[in-house]
Amino acid sequence: MAKPNIRSLDAMAFTSMAGERERHIEEASTAIPPKPSSYKANRMAAALHPSVQHVKIAQVIDRGPRFRSFVLEADEDRGTEGLAWFDAGQYLSVEVPLPEGAVTRPFSICSSPLDAKNGQYQLTLERVPGGRVSDFVWDTWAEGTKLDVSMPCGEFTYEPIRDAKQVVALVGGSSITPIYSLAKAVAEGTEHIESLTILYGTNTWDEAVLEAELQELADSCDAVTLVNVLADEERDGCEHGFITLDLVRKHAPEGDVSYFICGPQAMRLAIDAWIDDLGVRRKFIRREVFGEYRDPEKDPGYPAPAATEFKLTVRVCGEEHELTCNAHDTLLNWMERQGIHAPARCRSGECGWCHSRLVSGDVYVPERTDGRREADKKYGYVHPCATFPLSDVVLEVPPFAN
Numbered sequence: 266m267a268k269p270n271i272r273s274l275d276a277m278a279f280t281s282m283a284g285e286r287e288r289h290i291e292e293a294s295t296a297i298p299p300k301p302s303s304y305k306a307n308r309m310a311a312a313l314h315p316s317v318q319h320v321k322i323a324q325v326i327d328r329g330p331r332f333r334s335f336v337l338e339a340d341e342d343r344g345t346e347g348l349a350w351f352d353a354g355q356y357l358s359v360e361v362p363l364p365e366g367a368v369t370r371p372f373s374i375c376s377s378p379l380d381a382k383n384g385q386y387q388l389t390l391e392r393v394p395g396g397r398v399s400d401f402v403w404d405t406w407a408e409g410t411k412l413d414v415s416m417p418c419g420e421f422t423y424e425p426i427r428d429a430k431q432v433v434a435l436v437g438g439s440s441i442t443p444i445y446s447l448a449k450a451v452a453e454g455t456e457h458i459e460s461l462t463i464l465y466g467t468n469t470w471d472e473a474v475l476e477a478e479l480q481e482l483a484d485s486c487d488a489v490t491l492v493n494v495l496a497d498e499e500r501d502g503c504e505h506g507f508i509t510l511d512l513v514r515k516h517a518p519e520g521d522v523s524y525f526i527c528g529p530q531a532m533r534l535a536i537d538a539w540i541d542d543l544g545v546r547r548k549f550i551r552r553e554v555f556g557e558y559r560d561p562e563k564d565p566g567y568p569a570p571a572a573t574e575f576k577l578t579v580r581v582c583g584e585e586h587e588l589t590c591n592a593h594d595t596l597l598n599w600m601e602r603q604g605i606h607a608p609a610r611c612r613s614g615e616c617g618w619c620h621s622r623l624v625s626g627d628v629y630v631p632e633r634t635d636g637r638r639e640a641d642k643k644y645g646y647v648h649p650c651a652t653f654p655l656s657d658v659v660l661e662v663p664p665f666a667n
């Protein structure tokens with residue numbers, strides 16, 4: 266249809282609109298409109314994206330000396346009536362009230378979306394010897410413990426428009442949790458993936474957490490295949506060694522495949538060295554950073570810091586705090602260690618929740634964890650969870666929000 270010529274529009278029709286509008290205002294009811302929360306769309310938005318979810322631990326499941334699962338349910342006494350739906354692969358940012366100050370930690374949900382609909386999330390955590398959060402969790406989390414968690418977050422999810430119908434997951438150690446969630450969702454029919462092949466790398470058989478549950482899924486669902494890869498042990502039915510290019514070629518199906526990579530930093534770096542040799546399109550390579558970036562000084566091109574210790578000045582809520590820091594840890598960790606409760610969710614540079622203004626100072630942002638937009642880089646913003654100081658730094662931080 267041809268567009269009308271602007272000159273042919275009736276100017277009088279526009280000028281009479283003001284009167285028309287006045288008339289509607291005059292005739293309108295003077296009753297106070299209902300609260301926004303009473304609208305169905307707003308209620309749905311709040312249920313899907315709650316600013317905080319109050320939950321309590323309903324069950325603790327011991328999984329050997331290193332692993333423990335926590336089943337969470339909505340804490341209705343504190344106003345949370347149901348748990349938000351999530352996509353398999355997402356995580357919760359959990360507030361952990363350490364004696365020296367609260368911090369947040371991202372924990373992948375290892376139950377399925379259907380479990381959330383039925384009122385439960387499950388987290389499976391690994392004990393890190395000497396880890397202050399880990400020790401606190403093992404010592405204090407029990408049935409009935411109340412927690413505050415964020416809405417489900419994260420992009421490590423299957424997206425049918427972008428991803429191939431066949432998925433190969435390359436997983437290491439305790440990072441199996443989001444992939445277990447995905448496998449369960451496939452078996453339950455809420456994720457429509459034609460085949461999910463999981464190459465699950467651990468040092469030994471005993472370290473493979475959720476192994477029995479995964480095997481049960483693989484046995485009961487034709488779309489799920491599990492391949493255990495043991496680095497330090499030979500065992501019937503398992504591959505021996507590390508997850509390598511040859512091993513992936515051996516087990517990956519023909520045709521388009523999306524690769525979901527999830528594991529400790531050393532494993533991810535090793536896979537990054539050969540993943541391009543598979544010759545798959547970039548959009549089919551998906552990565553979950555799973556934890557904080559470590560040992561930045563090992564990166565090629567890492568610039569030498571100006572000294573061994575620096576001053577970190579943090580401006581937050583109109584106050585200024587003088588802290589100390591060095592180049593070996595992130596700005597976020599230095600703030601939390603010294604009592605500043607800064608906003609954070611993913612802790613790996615991706616989500617932008619910790620987005621803060623670098624007023625002055627030199628910093629190092631590893632390329633792999635630099636999730637900033639171009640505008641942020643241009644106007645001096647950083648993600649403190651993935652930023653290492655190289656000199657004295659002045660940082661302007663937004664107030665805490667989970």
Ligand code: FES
Nearest residue numbers: 610612617619650
């Ligand atoms: S907490 Fe997600 S980018 Fe820093």
